[in-house]
Amino acid sequence: MPKRFCCPECFDDRSLRDQLFPSLNPEHGTCDFCGTADTQLVEPSKLIDYFELLVNVYEPSDVGKSLVEWMKEDWQLFSHRSMDIAHAKELLGEILNDGEIVRRSFAPSASYISEGLAKWDKLRDEMMYGNRWFLDVVIDQDRLEEL
Template identity: 50%
Template sequence: MPDRFCCAFCFGDANLRDNFIFDRSVGTGTCGYCGTAGVLLVRPMDLREAFEVVVGVYEIVDDGESLPTILRQDWALFTHPVMQDDAHAKELLADVLDSGDLVRKNFGPPAGYGTQSLTKWDDLRGEMMHGNRWFLRKEIDYDRLRYLFSLLIEDPSVLSTRWHRARILNDGTSYALEEMGAPPPRYAGHGRANPAGIPYLYLGSSPKTAVSEVRPHAVEAVGVAEFTIPELKAVDLRGPRERISPFGLEDDQVVQLLADIPFLERLGDELTRPVVPRSAPFEYVPSQHLCEFIKHCGYDGVVYRSSMSNGVNLALFHPKVASGIVVQRYAVQQVEVHVAVLT
């Protein structure tokens, strides 16, 4: 029987692709598992050691999840359309682990698994907003936070070089290009990422995203400026589970990362969730604290999901690196409202 090779698309993990499959590749061709053409191929067994550590942290239980399901839920593996069928993913895992018996078992969380990170963050969040803002009684593990942010750096080549900022035209008069950047410090109010008096430049990935963020009314006119930015180092809080890899770590490190991911997802939510304007001065404090620490760590900005559209936002800590290109006028034709019954 001829050898059957897999590829990085089977797994969907960038670290596995760059540091395991690339080094062990036997050449280029069509994947024998997911069918992707023109990709680096690797023998499944050559990935065995990397997978054994990850699989080994889970407990075998009768009422658990299948191995592909739990790896998909915890680490966003096997998201390729073919691999979303557990039968195909199990077939590949059986070849990787050289064990058809193991992949037929059900798995649960690691022994002793649990996280206090979310509880601690909720306590910190409450203290920042309503207790002590500058001298916190509750401790923040900044060293651990710094390490976790280092795992969420967006590849500069992946980030767009063109971004947009919108401003509502209150009297219909367009703003000049030089008026479309970040406000001067004395006019910089509080924002999701910036404390009052410290201007950041908030940019959207498209004109629609930028306009959505300023919450215009229908028929209002909006000016949208296009900016170019250089390659920069930004922390991406859109999807920590998709970005963090468990491969190449010791088993205790895998378990700790697994416990930290929900916390990082909560931090991303801090920048994304809608806030009632009247409570913004204190509701924004936790995300401002977070972004000031990201800036302190030497990053240029933070990438996060838009709360008003399906687009992406970038809070740029150093507005002067952005170069304005052009301003265009847009008319807001429709504003959608979604409601839900409060319980």
């Protein structure tokens, strides 16, 4: 089976396009996964170290979603119009060198849940949809000063 190559457009991610792919000494041509022409190309297996970090945020679960669905939802990856769930699973399977992992269900790992992020989401939702001018959420003034 001939080597297949992916491109940053498969993921539609600026950091991959501007920083990661150029550092991997890419070839140029047409992507085997999304069909983008005249783009940077690397073997999917060269991305394993970066994607394993994302995979570790999730743990197997009977009531979860596929890793691709989580990556599309949480990280806005695989958002190229040609990268439907099936094509994204195929590419992620090649990146991770594991065609079975993309078929299993996962859920976010409890060890990666951030209380600060949850507070931010609550504040943002309240400002946008709830009490726009009279907030119920206490603002962390010390953290605000740090920022």
